[in-house]
Structures are given as C-alpha cells and as structure tokens.
Amino acid sequence: MQNKNLVFISIFVVLIIFAGAVYFYKGSTTSNVGNIGDTLLKEYSYKKGDNKKNIVVVEFMDPECESCALFHPIMKKLYKEYSDDILIVTKYLANHKNSKMAIEILEASREQNLYDEVLDVIFEKLPIWAKHNNEKPELLWEFLKEVSGLDIEKLKVDIKNPKIAEIIKQDRLDATSLNVRGTPTIFVNGIELENLSQKDLFDLVEKGIYK
Structure with missing residues (x-):
C-alpha cells in the first residue's frame, strides 16, 4: 500500500509540473506574439485599408530597391482586391545609397495625402534615377512633377x-x-512570408480572411 501511495504521489507531482510547464509556455507564447505585434505595428507608420477581417500586412520596403519595385504591383493588387478586409502597413529598411532621400520624399508626401502617387513614380522611374553606379536622385524632383496636385516646394520643406x-x-x-x-520582407498577422510570390502572399492573406 505504501508503494502504491508513493506511485500516486509521484504521478500527481509529475502532472502538476507538466501543467505548470504548459501554463508557462502559453504565457510565454502570448507575450512573444504581443511583442512582435508592437514591433510591426507602429502608430507613425503609413497605413491603408479598412481591416474589417483584422488582417495586418506589414511590408519592410526600400524605395531604392529593385525587388521592391518589382513586387509593388502585387502589393497594389492585394490592396485593390482586399482593401475592405486588410490593413497594409509600410515600414522602411534603408539599404541603398539614396534610400534615405527617397524615404524623406515619401514621408513628406503624406502631408499632401499623395503617398501612393509619389511611391508609384519613385518605383516607375527607379531604373533611371537609381541606375547602378550612375545614381541621379536629383532627377526625382523632375519626375515628381508628374504627380497631379503635388506641391514640390512644400515637399522640399517637409x-x-x-x-x-x-x-x-x-x-x-x-x-x-x-x-x-x-x-521586401512581408508579414501577415506576424507570420513572415517565406516565398515572395503573388500566390503565396494571397494564399496567406486569404487563409486569414476565410478561416
């Protein structure tokens, strides 16, 4: 009988330890998700979308990045098709020689509510103003004249x-x-997109929308 009691006590202790470990793991996981959310979603970032389905798409982008320019039409298509359901958030990672200047122009364009229009021009003209070993960022000022309603002089101040x-x-x-x-590096509700393709991005977003 004494041996049986010892067995039961041992099992009971093991169960308590296991339950505590599970509780601790869940608590740690929740904390980590919260920290990632705080890191990805900042109040100051440029955002668009009604987010009715609570799907947050965060893109780390460089306006002097060729890959970002190539992926830009896919991001535009995503917004066009799911603007009611998602929120698209733009964050920067300035990795090129003139990235800082391009970001300054983009952020200043927000004061005139012309961010998307300015970004379109920056990416469209990227092969000209950001040509490797022959960068001419000053050409951006000329190209930006194509943006209807953009006050260039105000932009230069902002x-x-x-x-x-x-x-x-x-x-x-x-x-x-x-x-x-x-x-570009993209996260959908904190999950990093592993393959930069339209199909993988749309699949991940739609998985959240139609779950």
Missing part, C-alpha cells in the same frame, strides 16, 4: 522634418529585432 529620421531609425531597429535584413 522633407526636413526631423521626425522622418526618427522613423527610419526606429524601423531599422524593428527590422533588426525581427532579423529582417532584406527587402
């Missing part, structure tokens, strides 16, 4: 806002904490 440098710095810190080194 790019000097010190908050833009803070955004660039914080986004890089966030990228580092998430081990993001290249662009």
Whole structure:
C-alpha cells in the first residue's frame, strides 16, 4: 500500500509540473506574439485599408530597391482586391545609397495625402534615377512633377522634418529585432512570408480572411 501511495504521489507531482510547464509556455507564447505585434505595428507608420477581417500586412520596403519595385504591383493588387478586409502597413529598411532621400520624399508626401502617387513614380522611374553606379536622385524632383496636385516646394520643406529620421531609425531597429535584413520582407498577422510570390502572399492573406 505504501508503494502504491508513493506511485500516486509521484504521478500527481509529475502532472502538476507538466501543467505548470504548459501554463508557462502559453504565457510565454502570448507575450512573444504581443511583442512582435508592437514591433510591426507602429502608430507613425503609413497605413491603408479598412481591416474589417483584422488582417495586418506589414511590408519592410526600400524605395531604392529593385525587388521592391518589382513586387509593388502585387502589393497594389492585394490592396485593390482586399482593401475592405486588410490593413497594409509600410515600414522602411534603408539599404541603398539614396534610400534615405527617397524615404524623406515619401514621408513628406503624406502631408499632401499623395503617398501612393509619389511611391508609384519613385518605383516607375527607379531604373533611371537609381541606375547602378550612375545614381541621379536629383532627377526625382523632375519626375515628381508628374504627380497631379503635388506641391514640390512644400515637399522640399517637409522633407526636413526631423521626425522622418526618427522613423527610419526606429524601423531599422524593428527590422533588426525581427532579423529582417532584406527587402521586401512581408508579414501577415506576424507570420513572415517565406516565398515572395503573388500566390503565396494571397494564399496567406486569404487563409486569414476565410478561416
């Protein structure tokens, strides 16, 4: 009988330890998800979409990145088809020589509600103003004249806002904490997109929408 009691006590102790471990693991997992959410979703970031399905798509982007320019039409298509259901968030990772200037222009364009229009021009003209070993970022000012309603002189003033440098710095810190080194890097509700393809992106988004 004594041996049986010892067995029961041992099993009981093991169960308590297991339950505690499960509780601790769940608590740790929730905390990590929360931290990732705080890292990916900042109040200052450019956002668009009604997000009725609570699907947050975060893109780490560099406006001087050829891959970002190539992926840009896919991001536009995603927004066009699912703007009611999702929220698209843009974060920066300035990895090129003139990335900072392009980001300053983009952020300043928000003051005139022309962010998307300016980004379209920056990517469309990328092969000209950001040509390897022959970069001519000053050409952006000429190209931006194509954006209807854009006040270029106001833009040149607004790019000097010190908050833009803070955004660039914080986004890089966030990228580092998430081990993001290249662009574009995309997260859907905290899950990193493994393959940069339209199908994989849409599949991951639709999985959240139609779950």
